[in-house]
Amino acid sequence: MDPIVGNQQKRNTYWDNIHEYFEKEKTSCISRTANSLMHRWSTIQVKTNKFCGFLAQVERRNESGLNEQDKISRAKEMFRSLLGASFQFEHCWNVLRHNPKWVDHCAKGKPKRRPAATSSASEPIQLEENDASQAAFVNLERPLGRKSEKARLNKRKSSESLCGNLEGILTNMQEAKKLKSDEKKEILERACSQTEQLIQIRKAEVDNANARDQELIRLRQEKISLERGKQEMEIIMMDISSLTAQQQHYIRQRRLEIIERQTKTT
Numbered sequence: 001m002d003p004i005v006g007n008q009q010k011r012n013t014y015w016d017n018i019h020e021y022f023e024k025e026k027t028s029c030i031s032r033t034a035n036s037l038m039h040r041w042s043t044i045q046v047k048t049n050k051f052c053g054f055l056a057q058v059e060r061r062n063e064s065g066l067n068e069q070d071k072i073s074r075a076k077e078m079f080r081s082l083l084g085a086s087f088q089f090e091h092c093w094n095v096l097r098h099n100p101k102w103v104d105h106c107a108k109g110k111p112k113r114r115p116a117a118t119s120s121a122s123e124p125i126q127l128e129e130n131d132a133s134q135a136a137f138v139n140l141e142r143p144l145g146r147k148s149e150k151a152r153l154n155k156r157k158s159s160e161s162l163c164g165n166l167e168g169i170l171t172n173m174q175e176a177k178k179l180k181s182d183e184k185k186e187i188l189e190r191a192c193s194q195t196e197q198l199i200q201i202r203k204a205e206v207d208n209a210n211a212r213d214q215e216l217i218r219l220r221q222e223k224i225s226l227e228r229g230k231q232e233m234e235i236i237m238m239d240i241s242s243l244t245a246q247q248q249h250y251i252r253q254r255r256l257e258i259i260e261r262q263t264k265t266t
Helices: 003-007 011-025 034-061 068-083 090-096 100-109 146-159 162-176 181-237 245-265
Strands: none
Touching: 011 034, 034 068, 034 090, 181 245
16 A cells, blocks of 8 residues: 555544454454454553553663563563553563564653653554554553652542552552661551551441441331331221221221230330
8 A cells, every 4th residue: 555545544444444454364253343443452552551661660670680571570560560450462562562663662752861842652653554544543651750650659649549549558568679678667667557547448438338328227117117106096096986897897906906016015
């Protein structure tokens, strides 16, 4: 395909072509629409780029004794700890990591010591030879540097949910490994204290919810009891002179049952 023609394609046409290629080359019975293929690729882009960011952080540490597989394992562990889920696209990354455009993108995404300008790493990358509309892709995020990551964590600290707070605690515990033993002990104790506080808060929330449920049950039972008492009072006070003999017999039996039950409860 002529690159100029490819660049002028609309997004729908581009993904229709990809869908046609997918249907022709697929080796399984899975069926996908052009739209689902686009969203699937967007998910792969975002998750894989985050994994590359974690891998870059591991490589910057330059720890001795780590081979390539050790670094990959460390990056996967960071991904799971900070994002709350395992990295599921390692097989995709193994293909992307050797692609020239992906390698070029990762090289451009490395932080440089110069004033921040419009980041080219924020632009979406296209792995096809003939690029189509940029709107078809989700922007890839540049991996955060150490200072940027700390600033982001501090900014979100006041508004994080329970899970977010636990992630922050886990990050502090990981960073504590680099500090002296006294500093490490202090940070670990603080993390344990924060965890205990979060547990107590959650327990209080559950207790309050249970108390509200118990109060609702009590009010419903009280309402039912009042309504039953009202009905029983009407039966006791009822004038049965105009009723048939069978109806009078039923009312008398009900009165006896009511009086007997009230006698047992008092």
